[in-house]
Amino acid sequence: MTDADVLVIGAGFAGLYAVHRAVSAGLSVIGLEAAPDVGGTWYWNRYPGARCDVESVDYSYSFDEALQQSWTWSERFAAQPEILAYLRHVADRFDLRRHYRFGVDVIAADFDAGRWHVRAADGQTYAAPFLLCATGCLSAVNRPDISGVDDFAGDVYFTAAWPREDPDLHGKRVGLIGTGSSGIQAVPLIAGQAERLVVFQRSANYSIPMPNRPWSAEEQQQIREEYPERRRISAYASAGTPHGTYHKKAVDTEPQERVEALWRRWREGGVLFAKTFPDQNSDLAANDIAREFAEERIREIVHDPVIATDLTPVDHPIGAKRICTDTGYYATFNRDNARLVNLRREPIDAITPEGVRTSDATYLCDVLVFATGFDALTGALTRIDPSGPGGVRLRDVWAEGPVTFLGLMVPGLPNLFTISGPGSPSVLANMVLHAEVQVDWVMELVLTARRLGLTEVEPRRDAADAWTDHVTKAAERTLFPKAASSWYLGANIEGKKRIFMPYAGGFGTYRRHCDAVASQNYAGLVLTTRNTPQPSPTRE
Numbered sequence: 138m139t140d141a142d143v144l145v146i147g148a149g150f151a152g153l154y155a156v157h158r159a160v161s162a163g164l165s166v167i168g169l170e171a172a173p174d175v176g177g178t179w180y181w182n183r184y185p186g187a188r189c190d191v192e193s194v195d196y197s198y199s200f201d202e203a204l205q206q207s208w209t210w211s212e213r214f215a216a217q218p219e220i221l222a223y224l225r226h227v228a229d230r231f232d233l234r235r236h237y238r239f240g241v242d243v244i245a246a247d248f249d250a251g252r253w254h255v256r257a258a259d260g261q262t263y264a265a266p267f268l269l270c271a272t273g274c275l276s277a278v279n280r281p282d283i284s285g286v287d288d289f290a291g292d293v294y295f296t297a298a299w300p301r302e303d304p305d306l307h308g309k310r311v312g313l314i315g316t317g318s319s320g321i322q323a324v325p326l327i328a329g330q331a332e333r334l335v336v337f338q339r340s341a342n343y344s345i346p347m348p349n350r351p352w353s354a355e356e357q358q359q360i361r362e363e364y365p366e367r368r369r370i371s372a373y374a375s376a377g378t379p380h381g382t383y384h385k386k387a388v389d390t391e392p393q394e395r396v397e398a399l400w401r402r403w404r405e406g407g408v409l410f411a412k413t414f415p416d417q418n419s420d421l422a423a424n425d426i427a428r429e430f431a432e433e434r435i436r437e438i439v440h441d442p443v444i445a446t447d448l449t450p451v452d453h454p455i456g457a458k459r460i461c462t463d464t465g466y467y468a469t470f471n472r473d474n475a476r477l478v479n480l481r482r483e484p485i486d487a488i489t490p491e492g493v494r495t496s497d498a499t500y501l502c503d504v505l506v507f508a509t510g511f512d513a514l515t516g517a518l519t520r521i522d523p524s525g526p527g528g529v530r531l532r533d534v535w536a537e538g539p540v541t542f543l544g545l546m547v548p549g550l551p552n553l554f555t556i557s558g559p560g561s562p563s564v565l566a567n568m569v570l571h572a573e574v575q576v577d578w579v580m581e582l583v584l585t586a587r588r589l590g591l592t593e594v595e596p597r598r599d600a601a602d603a604w605t606d607h608v609t610k611a612a613e614r615t616l617f618p619k620a621a622s623s624w625y626l627g628a629n630i631e632g633k634k635r636i637f638m639p640y641a642g643g644f645g646t647y648r649r650h651c652d653a654v655a656s657q658n659y660a661g662l663v664l665t666t667r668n669t670p671q672p673s674p675t676r677e
């Protein structure tokens with residue numbers, strides 16, 4: 138079967154839920170996935186140390202109480218193998234694999250005669266009236282074009298496409314380029330294996346220790362009992378988790394009390410530190426308080442003051458770039474076999490067959506690890522570059538930055554849905570609950586359209602412009618745009634328009650916007666009925 142009611146691209150958290158939701162609604166659905174199995178980002182990012190920075194009990198589906206009660210997370214912050222095992226379990230439990238074609242790399246999508254025609258790299262095409270792109274925010278790998286990169290004689294690995302068989306790095310001289318979340322998580326583990334590790338850092342990042350530990354049996358029982366309440370609080374919370382900020386602004390709190398609040402968050406660990414105080418991400422004075430606290434911790438951990446200075450960010454308020462979480466990152470630079478190279482002082486000239494040559498030295502390497510990130514938020518979509526009626530192309534509509542309606546729909550591209558797309562909270566929220574909210578909204582719209590005999594649903598250009606303007610204004614109320622460079626801004630990719638892409642207005646607020654559009658009969662959308670011949674899909 139290559140025709141269905143709905144096509145879903147991707148088998149990560151969002152794609153699997155979309156397929157489940159469509160099948161449960163009685164629709165025929167084909168899921169397309171480039172990897173050989175389910176997992177999405179958790180399939181590919183299996184580098185040493187890969188772990189989620191949101192607590193396991195929150196970073197999991199909420200749509201099925203029996204699933205929620207039956208799965209037991211072993212640790213506070215789940216590691217990649219456990220998250221992948223969870224997604225495989227979900228695929229089995231809801232029998233989702235049979236709707237998928239794996240190893241299918243989608244390269245194009247065209248809307249013609251009321252249907253999306255999706256083309257894969259192997260030449261196969263698939264068609265359906267509705268197309269859900271659950272292609273991920275961090276899936277289009279950034280492979281930097283450094284001079285000589287193809288000449289390197291040793292092994293090359295990308296954290297974002299780590300081999301299924303974990304390479305043995307014992308006794309190897311490893312060079313690692315990139316110090317975002319992935320590099321920072323991998324560094325301590327690689328230093329523990331390798332003979333020598335050289336970390337090439339262009340920009341330092343703030344990283345908060347992740348005090349991971351196993352959940353005790355009592356805690357697991359308590360989590361099960363409290364799940365409904367935990368989800369109820371999360372449903373309209375600002376980040377889709379039950380955590381809030383301190384009850385007072387940093388600037389209204391006495392110094393001693395502030396330090397105590399910061400210590401509490403530091404010890405809780407993870408990304409929550411970025412939201413210790415309600416004004417931390419909107420007022421530079423408040424941000425400075427948290428930033429200076431974190432910088433003091435770097436100086437405490439790292440023995441060599443020059444290295445500590447090199448590891449201290451110089452180009453952004455804390456949290457304006459995605460805060461990282463680690464297990465012993467800073468302390469790694471106290472080891473004899475780990476070295477930091479500050480590329481701002483000593484830029485890379487070229488990669489040679491033997492290693493990395495900077496302006497000052499050549500670092501001999503047997504292995505190079507690229508932790509160089511992604512063409513985030515838009516990359517996976519613009520690489521497909523869907524084309525609508527009259528040849529409207531996504532890349533053209535987004536030439537000056539992503540224009541969306543609710544971060545979910547694009548003017549000129551009917552029946553196309555971008556789950557976790559730019560213009561939605563996505564990476565600023567709990568991605569799992571976020572995917573559930575968006576997929577539910579889309580499926581409700583698809584079912585309404587089918588019930589009313591509507592063949593095309595598409596946002597009005599003025600409605601999309603208004604939403605995009607709202608997204609920009611929400612970002613302007615924060616310190617996010619103040620980062621010199623970040624993937625939130627698209628600034629890590631050459632030639633990409635610099636614009637803050639996620640919706641910073643909060644998950645709960647976003648959800649209320651989605652609810653309001655649906656309850657106002659989809660205000661902002663153009664709903665059309667055309668008499669186009671429709672092949673009738675077979676159900677699987």
Ligand code: NAP
Pocket residue numbers: 187188189190191275281282283314315316317318319320321322337338339340459462480508509510511564622624629
């Ligand atoms: P990233 O944050 O974009 O970091 C990429 C790193 O590579 C940056 O340090 C960047 O330097 C460097 N880089 C890129 N091109 C380079 C070049 N040509 N020469 C030298 N350095 C170069 O990517 P990431 O670490 O994969 O993380 C992306 C996001 O994925 C995270 O922010 C997070 O949202 C998510 N993630 C989450 C977890 C978790 O849950 N714990 C783990 C991993 C990833 P510049 O900063 O100077 O550009």
